[in-house]
Structure formats: C-alpha cells, structure tokens
Amino acid sequence: MTILVCGSLNMDLVVRSPRLPQPGETLTGHSFATIPGGKGANQAVAAARQSISTAMVGRVGADDFGHQLRHALAVDGINIDAVQVDAETYTGIATITVAESGENQIVIVPGANGRVNAADLTHLKSRFATAQLLLLQCEIPAAIVAQAAQLAHAAGVTVILDPAPVPAMDLRPIYPFIDILTPNQVEAAQLTGRSVNNLLEAEKAIAHLQQQGATTVLIKLGEQGVLCGTPQETFHIPAFPVSVVDTVAAGDAFNGGLAVAIAEGRSLQQAVIWASATAALSVSQAGAQPSMPTRSQVGDFLTQADAAID
Incomplete structure (x- = not known):
C-alpha cells in the first residue's frame, strides 16, 4: 500500500x-529561516510521518535548495526516485511572512515546479500498480494536474485534490475524476464565486460544487472546523482547540492525514477527525515540514481529546 x-x-x-x-x-x-516546503512535499511528509509508504513525483532545480529538498524527503523515508533534477532552471521558492497570531502571507515562485510535464506523468503511471491513493495540489501546471487525475482515476487509484492555489484553468472538467476535493474557505469562494465565511455558506458552496460535477467535497474552515459533503450526507467536524503558532501547511497536514486514514480503510468521518487532529498538531508548531506530526503523536492527541475514531 x-x-x-x-x-x-x-x-x-x-x-x-x-x-x-x-x-x-x-x-x-x-x-529568518529556510525550511523545506511546497504543498506536494509537505503532504508527502505528512503521510510518511504516519508510517505509510509514500512516493513523491516532482521537480527541483540543480542547485543547493534542490539538493536539500530531496535530502529532506529521503530522511523521512519518502521514495524520491521520481523527483527529477532539472538542470535548466532553479528550485521553486516560497517567501512566507508569519505574524505572531500565526497568520501568514505567501508568495510562490514556481521554478522547476512550473516545468513538471508529461515525462513526469510517465513516472507517475509506473507506480499505479502498487498505489492506493494519489494526492494532488495546484502548484504545478494545471494541465498536468488534470492529466494526473484522469490517469489515476482510470487506474482505479483514489484521487484527492487540494485546489490550492486555485488555477486560472477551469477545474470543472476534471471534477468527475476527483474522489475528494478539499478547498479551504478562500479557495471554495474562488471556485464558486460566492462568499464562504460560515457553515451555512459552506453548505451552499458544497452543493454548488456538486452540481458542477464534484462528488465528495471537504471545505476546511479553520477554527470553524471542516464541513463535509458526499452524495449521501453532509456533516460537520469541529476544529480541535489548540494554541496556534504557525498556520503554514495546516491544509497540507490535513490532506496527508486524510490520505493515510482513507488508505487504511477508515470511514470518511473517522478520516476527517484524524486529518483534523493532524492539522491541529501542525499549527501548534513552527514551520511547514518540521511541524508534521507522527502517527503516535496524532493517536495520543486524539486519546487526550477523547475523540472517537475507531
């Protein structure tokens, strides 16, 4: 698996x-600090820290940052055979300002991430036979994200898409190939063209996305928790109260934890609780990948919170 x-x-x-x-x-x-990140790599680390086999497909530049990023993934036991070193460009960077409140502002320069192409999809396809689930985000070209979703869907691999940042390309044509769509409230507003500031507005946004072809939609609402909509039901999972240090990569922690729980056969509601705990632990620590918790940390946290996941 x-x-x-x-x-x-x-x-x-x-x-x-x-x-x-x-x-x-x-x-x-x-x-000031330099810390390994990127939505794809963050989600890979979030999954790998929870003791599940994880492989990464992507690109870095032939520079010191690229070497450091590949090394960081390898240290966490992630298969990096398909993380290509692109000698024609530089490694992607993100400039991040973090306030004392934990809020952040981020500007991304894609670098090698913008050059992920069909050759990388060949590496992806070769791993479908042993894969149960594919995590996608939108910091690589949207056309490649769309192709990856279609290929995985055709191979029977579960697809989770974090539509962040929301691309200029219309995502509606690929909704049928996405098993779970996980926008936060800002991204949900961008995808639907309506405000998503509370549970009622989130419920309307989920209905809108489902009318456009999405099946299961999870809207991450920060302190308001997560609203989940499937073809059969809609349910709300409250956020765990924690002291917020840094919200960078909270959504990536959520998606990594969600993928692990689903791959292990938990129900969607149980998986969202596990993912919410993973995200809660991540925001209580500084940094993107350094903040990703281990399986035992998530389990202990849920035990202390008396959350039923079994």
Missing part, C-alpha cells in the same frame, strides 16, 4: 514579524 504525491517542492524563506504588513509598509521582523 503506497500513497503517491504528485506536486511541488519549494524551499520556504520564512520571516517572522509582529503582524502582517499592510501594502507599502515596511516592518522589522524577528527572525
């Missing part, structure tokens, strides 16, 4: 400041 991840690898350039700057404002920050 393997979880495949096709997506981005970035080096996060993280600045911490008292608050997020206003347009045109200069602030003095507290600290």
